[in-house]
Amino acid sequence: MVNDYNLSSRGGNTSLFGRLDMTAVGLYIALVIVGFVCITAASFEEESLNYLSFSHNYMKQLMWIGISSVVALVILLLDRRLFHMFAYPAYIAGLCLLIACLLFGREVNGAKAWFEFGGVRIQPVEFAKIATALMMARVMSSYSFNIKRLPDLMKVAGVILLPLAIIVLQNDTGSGLVLCSFLFVLFREGITKYIYFPALFTVFLFIVSFIFSPEAIFSFLLVVFTMFSAVKTGAIEAHLRFLAGVVLASIFLAVATPLSGYASLMIVTGIAAVALGAVALKARALMLLWPILMFVYAMLFVPTCDFLFEKLEPHQQNRILTFVGMKSDPMGIDYNVNQSQIAIGSGGLFGKGFMEGTQIKYDYVPEKHTDFIFCTVGEEWGFLGAIVVISLYMALILRLMRMGERIKEPFGRVYCYCVASIILFHVWVNVGMTIGLMPVMGIPLPLMSYGGSSLVAFTMLIMIAIRLDASTDDGDTLYNI
Template sequence: MTNNRHNGIFYGVDGWTVLLYVLIVAAGWISITSASYDDSAADLLSFSHFYMKQLMWIGMAWVTAIIVLLLDERFYHMFAYPAYLGGIALLVAALLFGREVNGAKAWFEFGSLRVQPVEFAKIATALALARVMSEYSFSINRAGDLMKVAVVICIPLFIIILQNDTGSGIVLGSFLFVLYREGLNKWLCIPVLLIAALFIVSFLLSPMTLLVALILVCTLSEAMMNGQWRSRLVFLAAVMLSAILLCLVMALIAPGTLDLYHSLLTTTLAAVVFAAVYAYRSNLANIFITLGLFVGSLVFLPTTDYIFNSILKQHQRDRILSFLGIISDPLGTDYNVNQAKIAIGSGNFWGKGFLEGTQIKYGFVPEKHTDFIFCTVGEEWGFLGSVVVLTLLCLLILRLMRMGERQQEPFGRIYCYCVAAILLFHVLVNVGMTIGLMPVMGIPLPFMSYGGSSLIAFTILLFIAVRLDASTRQFSVHKL
């Protein structure tokens, strides 16, 4: 006989996850209250204040969470594709008819209410990705199936970039972590990471320095794949030959008549042909992988200028150059980050106390209740409070990963890891940009930054995972 309590909506729900959620949301509301509190206001309980509006959004988020728990877990699997198509439609509609805010045409405005569709598109993309990858015949290392995954991720990514909301689009890159968890070959992950790394270092290093760096990196990677010293020496000899040929060419050609990088590319490709032929005759297959990465890197590097100058907007270029230390603009591009670091640093260990943060209170930190909400935590709660908040967020992410591991169906496991990846990326970037370790991207701190779209979307994202996990736990109990 089944106990009646098994029919309750909270039966099987992971209580620790819900508790962590409540604590983080409460910490966020306290921070928003401190960041937007004005003791000179006539009516402190008016909904014109950000903290009162956020309180309303919190109530709506909790109602939404209950609705998510009431729905059958099969609903999310069944409507994953329709939700994805709906998310794409909303992104396109925002691109065509939306309101531009801070340079991004990514908002719908209904009177005083603003809605950002990209937050809900992340949920739809996570559901669609879980649906595609949980198909019976799916194989992560089959080219056709991997192409399906790429299409699911890249369509919303492309639209979001067109909206000039690059920061939100890059969040979808966190799904690479999910693909790796599901068995994607590590050598397919490396090119993606290599592209990001090359894009950054291309601004910092000269072409010759880049050549030397690529030689060392590729030689090391080949050595890790193949323990034979002969193959290592062959590859090293090939790339060294390319460097010698480069020096000879540049010595014979008058300075300025031929671009340095094109000389480097031509001579290096000649050396690569020699190394590839030798590797083929010697059955050293791993060298082909390394050579592929090496040549791909050389071919990609000239495109960084086009991406930087033609695709990125001026403020995005300034943020990247400022982050890399190439330019300095204390009263412009660097102002937000500098003030954020001052605010966090002034909190010391214990913090200044609730409503006592001077940097926050007197408006030195812009966007102090949204993207830079962590500054309020750092200044008023100090190092100790910051560690507590980050610990709660990390525990929530680890809890999601644990929930994913105990799923009996691939759909639930993949979705839980998608949620964990999105939250992890948001936390790393948001906190990183406030302390100067990441460029400013304008993405919120989950469950803490002010905003109804963000809070409700993150709540739906999280509680779908909670619902899927509750179904698994209920099934396990009934099975016993």
């Protein structure tokens, strides 16, 4: 049905710049300009004596846009094979940078994720993302790589988890989670769908473990899985008897011994699960094994989750708790999210106009030019402006995916998908955070948020993708270097 979908249609132009995907370039430029306008609106000071002084954030951003243009030009002029070649060194350098940052970096907002050189702060994570994306592409495009094979899957997992671990150690969990967006890439590359069910189950358990007590979760899962098994095997009566047995045994244990209800339930269900597992294995009833395994997983995961939660910084705990609605604190952690929603919500359909946003102008939105830059869009340009901006992002993401599909070698395809997934994750988390769909994570809005590291890094990410795409018709492949 999709055979006739022509992915490599392109004009007859054969010069490098003629072969650039002008749609992607246009979207990139549009987003940078929109970002600059918003930063100007958010950081403009009417009383300032010199509007063009570089002490203003918008002038600094203008400087970074200039630097990014140079970086973009250099990348477009590089031989595309260099990216393939430098994937390993870049990855190792990225890891070293992260470790160095962990050891010698500067702590900002609780995260030890910054280097500082003479007043300019650099966040290595932004560049580690590029290195990891290149590494992903390199590993997954290697000859005889098959994602369905466990060793190859482990290799990919290693590529993702190594930087992730360091980033989490830096206490920059938000940025670390960006790398999880590579699941998007793995799906494209044909990873077994069985990985998604446990992943979703894990997310489900994670959220549920904050809202309900462990007893409630286990009881619920016990009933659901027993029912599932009962329906699958048809032996309904036996399963009911099993359920009744577990309940009675738990109650007996809780009443007759000094154990708490929770402990009793854990012991009884634990023994029951092990025993059932043994029976299922012996009877080769593999269908039964699945729910038992998942139940055991839940029994291990939920307490671990609680344990890990205790280990989190108080402000991270608060963010999660407020997000799942377990805690409300309008003047504290909720303040940022409330104020950002007020700013966006008050924008209405058409917005209040350029530099007319009261919440922005009077400083009610915190971090209004960095992580909460989308508030300026929402308040000053309204629903229409916000839709235009997220449409630009979606168009860029879809364009990157399409470019990936049209590149013949897996290296370029995987890389483009990596970039698309990173941008998708950033936009989803950042915009979602400003409108209360996601908890607050310190993740910038690509190309729009104020900040040199972020702008340069995203420029590099996107420009490498465009450069790889522009090579499609070169005739040479990456493999015959």
